[in-house]
Amino acid sequence: MTRLAMMLSAVALLSGCAGRGGDLPLQPASALGRERATPVDATYQLGVGDQIALAVYGEPDLTRTYAINPNGTIEVPLAGTIKAQGMTIDAVSALIRDRLADGYLRNPSVTGSIVTYRPFYILGEVNKPGQYPYQTGMTLEGAVALAGGYTYRAQKNHVFIRPETGGGETKVEATPEMAVRPGDTIRFAERFF
Template sequence: MKHDARKLIAITICFLLGMLSPVIPCFSNGSLSDSAREREYVIGPEDVLDIQVWGNDDMHRVVEVSHAGSFTFPFVDKVNAAGRSVVELEKLIAQKLSEGYFTNPQVTITVSKYKSQKVVVLGEVSRPGGYIIKGRTHILEIISEAGGFTERAGRMITIMRTGDSESAVKNHAGRTDAVLTVDLDQLVNGDSELKYYVENGDTIYVSKAHRIFVIGEVNRPGEFKWDKGLTVNQAISLAGGATKRGAPGRAVLTRMEQGAEVRIKPKLSDPVSPDDIIEVPQSYF
């Protein structure tokens, strides 16, 4: 069942990325399985834990970690859980029980409700807002949960992360934050850097795509999404191509350079830059 769910997520993300660009492939979420992620999950306040001691049904407890990061358990009293992984907490409770009335206790912990690790997704996604993560989570999984990219989404994602980093900046509260930038084009090369995995407290912003404008003798003049490598000819095609009276070979490109408008007579194979205006004039004949 879990395998099918993971497969469905992968297919969904392929589809979402296909909307963004036909050349971006599916990613692989490292080598961690669902069960491995659950075992490595770092527990925090408000998480709900299902704790069982093998062969001792009366020791079964469902507990919520307090805001102070702890809970109570029989024969152990106060357990400081926050900051420990599921595996570490199992070992801790087993050790405490073995110091009392139990011989070689086998403790199993399952996180029944994940509440402590949260991220915020903003910008060009269908459902911006706060989302709960379950440990090591790929950034595209979170974007999938947020409904995927909108049609106006660009290829750049910015992550604001509290902590120390070479790219750290001081925020308005005086805390040190790291500003990380993710270029979706890098996924084409199978880049698996850790920055593609979100962390508790991250704010993720999906930028709006750059735009270009095609006017004049074209069938659908207007504003269009800019993509890296887009040519003048391709831009005119986005606008439905030239009309019967249009002369695409004499197109004029207007571009802002150093605060001033510059008019260029480009080749149809020339690349287009963000915010360029392409005007297709009438044919002489």
């Protein structure tokens, strides 16, 4: 009987050492193209939660800020509904220019800029997990600082990142200068002693 109790105790203890299923291989930050934080460039694709400013030269009534709604669209006077999600700011500006030129304005000049990027999410073993506003040039170190730092249980040498662009989580080596992008979900796992 004692032998059986010892064996069951050993099995229970060893099962606590097992991983949490589906361990992913550790990738370098370069696997996601995230070695260093850089400003978001002209190829940035707009998404739900971004706010953009559109200026129509000589038309103050058409110059305003738009939030991309949950459908991925914006409503622009005279131009109608514009599917902005997945487009660059330059492409959206060109589409609006073309629609305004189609019977409303002669040779319209439309410029666009991104006012506010969609938020990123940081979860797991940080003191204040949640949604945070993205700031240009955001690094992993900055994201952790916004989230109140690590908990004492945090596994700090790797992180799981799920880009908003799709796909599952990727386990990457955590470096302080690693880039965070708008819409990312970052998760720090619990370390095992």
